[in-house]
Structure formats: structure tokens, C-alpha cells
Amino acid sequence: MPRRSYDQYCAIARALDAVGDRWALLIVRELLAGPRRYTDLHTELPGVSTDMLAARLKSLEREAVLTRRRLPPPASAAVYELTDRGRALLPVLTSLAAWGAPALAECRDTDAVRAHWLALPLREQLLEYAGAPAGVTVDVELPEGTFHLHLDADRLPYGDGPAATADAALRIDADTHAELAAGALTARQALTTGRIAVRGELPVGVD
Template sequence: MPRQPRRRSYDQYCAAARALDAVGDRWTLLIVRELLAGPRRYTDLHADLPGVSTDMLAGRLKDMEAAELVTRRRLPPPVAASVYELTDRGRELLPVLRALAAWGAPALGEPRPTDAVRAHWFAIPLLTALEGLGAGVVQVTLDEGEFHVRTGGDGQVEYGEGPAADAQVRLRTDTATCRALAGGELTLAEAVASGRAELHEELGEERREELRASAPLS
């Protein structure tokens, strides 16, 4: 029997169905997760999406371009490369990924032997905890790498892979603490007070003392 073509639409007059028509395929939202950290080359996307085939990734990116979630542009000389980046509509998926991360955090458990780990994958689950630090740039360092989160005075947040030269707060912790923070088992104040996280501020120690003071006594 010939293989049936992949279904392209649910053909349902429903907002949720329309959304899933665009982002419900395997890998699509994880590509969005990567591009929320900034423009990426195809090779960088493939490296940070372990398990995806080159054909699958190329196909998903093509579908996402057609859905106006992603655009591709050529970098100016001397860099001879193209990058993919999210459109405004694509960036509007951040709250969707935040909700999915909050829902999935309690199911993380301990990493499985087959699990890949990237530091910036913790950015979305930690956004709520890091927003409590106020507007500014927070750099987070794990054994697996670094990422940074920018929170504006208007409440808008974005994150990026790697360190930030203009970081105002530097947080060092581990994946187990990230998992506890994401799952609501631990607050940032409790993590700092217990020594599971180190918080250093470029503008002084006042906020760190506030965090320690707000942690419950053991």
C-alpha cells in the first residue's frame, strides 16, 4: 500500500486546531525554542536539536517559512552564511512554550542516560523565577554552559545562549536546582539561602540580602 501523505491540516474551524496546523508537527516548537534565543545558522540548529535528521529539519524550516513563523536572511560580508530567525508572529509563541515548560517541569525527574542537555534549555522554565529579580540582564552559569535573560521595564523578556557582557546579575547553580526552581519546589531565595545557588550583583549586595532575608528559616 502506498504511503499516505502527511496530513497538513485538521480542517476544523477551531483556533486551537489552526494553531496546531502551524506548530503541531514534531520538532516545530523545539525549533522555536532555539530561535527565541536569537538568529541561528542551520548547522547550529542541527547541533542543538539532537535526534533530528537533516531532511526533517530542512522540511520543518521550510514549513515554518511558509507559515510566516520564520524568515531566512543572508549575513553581510565577510560572513558567508544564512541565518534563520523568528518573525514577530513566531516570537509570540514564547508564552506557549512557557506554559508547556511549566506543565512539563514536574515530569522531568532525573536526567535519563540517553538525555541530551543544553544549558539554554533551562531559560524558559526559569523565566518566572528570574523575573523576580526585576528588570535587567541575568547571566546564568551551569556546568553545561551559560545563557542570559533580559527583562525590560515593560515586562517583556527574552533570552540568549552564552554569556552577556552587560549582565547586572550573575547566577551560578546546577541542573538539579534549575529543575526544582522550574517545578516550584524551590524559590530562588531558598536556593540562594541554602547555598544551592550563588547570586552576584554588579550593582551591589542589597538585593542578595533581600533574597536571603525573604527565605524561610530552616
């Protein structure tokens, strides 16, 4: 597939040359949780065709956004993971999530839902609530599943399932999940009113 470019001497255009194609940033979203196999990505990106996914992965590898490596035996499977350039897209995706939140007012019958799709916007709100405490890990339990968040900059922002060791666990019901995702409710509001149940110790920042 020939490489397309906007051919504009503009940083925004150059960025879109690299990650502006359909599915590209959603692949990055998935890899912010850590290395994924091709089959993992295909499962967590409902609606993408195998040909499209393969093409986007090759394009992102060419742009040095991600890299492909083979796990050592006995796994012997290939995984994709973000480079430093790819991980630098975290604030871009966080801003996009905030910008797009009002469009989530209602979950459509055709919408797929994954628990970890709340990870990046919720992490940003928890950082506003708790600051950026070093080494703090928080499990998040939703009706759709569980993921964990790292509230410091030295690790990937989130991961699948519960953490091996978590400082706190948050339980969020379906209605609260919907309001948080749509930006109708902040994590601070939900925590201070008890709409998010907390086990363990979640730090609180200084206003």
C-alpha cells in the same frame, strides 16, 4: 511535502496546523535566543534528521513563524530568525515548560542536556521574583554551560554565553539545576536559601 490541516474552525486547531508538528516548537525555542544557522539548529536539536529539520524550517517559514536571511559579507551565511508571529509564542513555550516540568523528575541516560534549555522556565521564575525590571540582564552559569537572560519585554528572552554587560550572574550547581527544571524548587526558594550563588545586583520585586 503537502500541507496537512485539521480542517477545524478552531483557534487551537489552526495553531496546531502551524506549529503542532514534531520539532516545530523546539525550533522556536532555539530561535528565541536570536538568529541561528542551520548547522547551529542541527547541533542544538540532537535527534532531528537533516531532512526533518529542513522540512520543518520550510513549514515554519511558510507559516510566517520564522524567516530566512543571508548575513552580509564576510559572513555570507544564511540564518533563520523568528518573526513577530514567532516571538509571540514565548508565553506558549513558557506555559508548556511549567506543565512539563514534573516529567523531569529524573534525567534519563538517553536524555541530551543543554544549559540553555533551562532559560525560559528560569526566566519566568526570575520575573516572579524580581518583577520585570527594565534593561536588566542576568548571566546564568551551569555545569553544562552559560547563557544570559533579559528580564524585560523589549529584547529576546535569552542568549548564548555570557552577556557583554550583565547586572548579575547566577551560579547554579547540578542538583539545583535538576530541581529547578523539574519544578521541585523555585528560583525564589533557591535564591533566598543561598542555593543559587549571586554576583552583582539582582533586583527583588515587591510581593
